Amino acid sequence: MCQLGLNASNFNPEILFLIDHTMKGKVFKKYHHHDFIEISIVLSGEVFYNIENKVYKITKGDILIFNPGVNHNEMLEENMTVRELHIGLSNFAIEGFIKNTFPLPINSSILILDKYKDAFFRCCDEILLEQQDNFPGYDMVLKSLVMKLLVILLRETTFEDARKKGIKFSCEPSEKQNVVKAIISYMDEHYMNDISLSTISENMYMSPVYISKIFKEETGDSPINYLIKVRLNKAKALLDNGELTVKAVAKSVGYDDAYYFSKLFKKYFGYPPSKVKS
Incomplete structure (x- = not known):
């Protein structure tokens, strides 16, 4: 336990x-x-x-x-x-x-x-x-x-x-999965906000090092990389809908800098967000 x-x-x-x-x-x-x-x-x-x-x-x-x-x-x-x-x-x-x-x-x-x-x-x-x-x-x-x-x-x-909050600190291997699920749930719900490893740490009452360690063990990825993927997939869905500008989409998924967002998007999908709109 x-x-x-x-x-x-x-x-x-x-x-x-x-x-x-x-x-x-x-x-x-x-x-x-x-x-x-x-x-x-x-x-x-x-x-x-x-x-x-x-x-x-x-x-x-x-x-x-x-x-x-x-x-x-x-x-x-x-x-x-x-x-x-x-x-x-x-x-x-x-x-x-x-x-x-x-x-x-x-x-x-x-x-x-x-x-x-x-x-x-x-x-x-x-x-x-x-x-x-x-x-x-x-x-x-x-x-x-x-x-x-x-x-x-x-x-x-x-x-x-x-x-x-149902948060656990030191867990057996089976319980680490529950902790990682809680972290993922937090990012899925708050991806549009200003999130860093520090804010996740404060919300989960765990050290950043420990969070990174167990998240990597369970998912093979870092928390921040996971957050980026969540944001970019949400952004693509919004762009596919065709109702928002690239700048508006960037802001809606947590990026104030549309240029930085475009670079991340192209790196992840292989084409710029403007191409989705066209």
């Missing part, structure tokens, strides 16, 4: 740091980014975060996930106090996703939990207590708790969205 790219044998992130940190009064941290994943959990209070030159007010219960390269810094005003739990992670790998990148369901670093919020913050309390007690073997317990925290996050965000 497909396990959404996550199981005990292949998911083993390294915890770089686990910091319980409180700030008070006027603070302006340095604008920076990391080459690892940082998760910042607001346990109490409030703080301003500048994320890629956009400022957000973050309050108790909010979670921030900064993938590598995402610029950010914290800012507090005179009367503000905040307590945060910061977790640094490397070797974060889920099959079908980009390594060391948390698969965020939307284009934002800010998460607000709903279904699993209570479970998530109970786990945070366990982490803080384990750090405080510092009993023998605490590092192993902390790792297991952080793993639990990550699974809760993934259940609420990426995996829940994917489940609703």
Whole structure:
């Protein structure tokens, strides 16, 4: 069965740091980014975060996930106090996703939990207590708790969205066919839109590399080549109908540049689109 790219044998992130940190009064941290994943959990209070030159007010219960390269810094005003739990992670790998990148369901670093919020913050309390007690073997317990925290996050965000869409991430050979069928269905329905490997990746919650790999395995072609064939066959049908100009046909199948469309058409069919019209 497909396990959404996550199981005990292949998911083993390294915890770089686990910091319980409180700030008070006027603070302006340095604008920076990391080459690892940082998760910042607001346990109490409030703080301003500048994320890629956009400022957000973050309050108790909010979670921030900064993938590598995402610029950010914290800012507090005179009367503000905040307590945060910061977790640094490397070797974060889920099959079908980009390594060391948390698969965020939307284009934002800010998460607000709903279904699993209570479970998530109970786990945070366990982490803080384990750090405080510092009993023998605490590092192993902390790792297991952080793993639990990550699974809760993934259940609420990426995996829940994917489940609703019927998307699978890491699949047995028989199930790869279903994934490729979903990709083909997406391209067949949206061929007239601005589609790239990146947009397919975002829609399917899979890395571009993984999509290309399984698509090639199942069809013998790349996703983009398949998309081009779909567009050109749709274009030929429209041209055969004889009601639209070449430029209008090009635009209707996703090409704003009629000259580029004509070159592709001639390469694929062996004659220019103008010959169909004539």
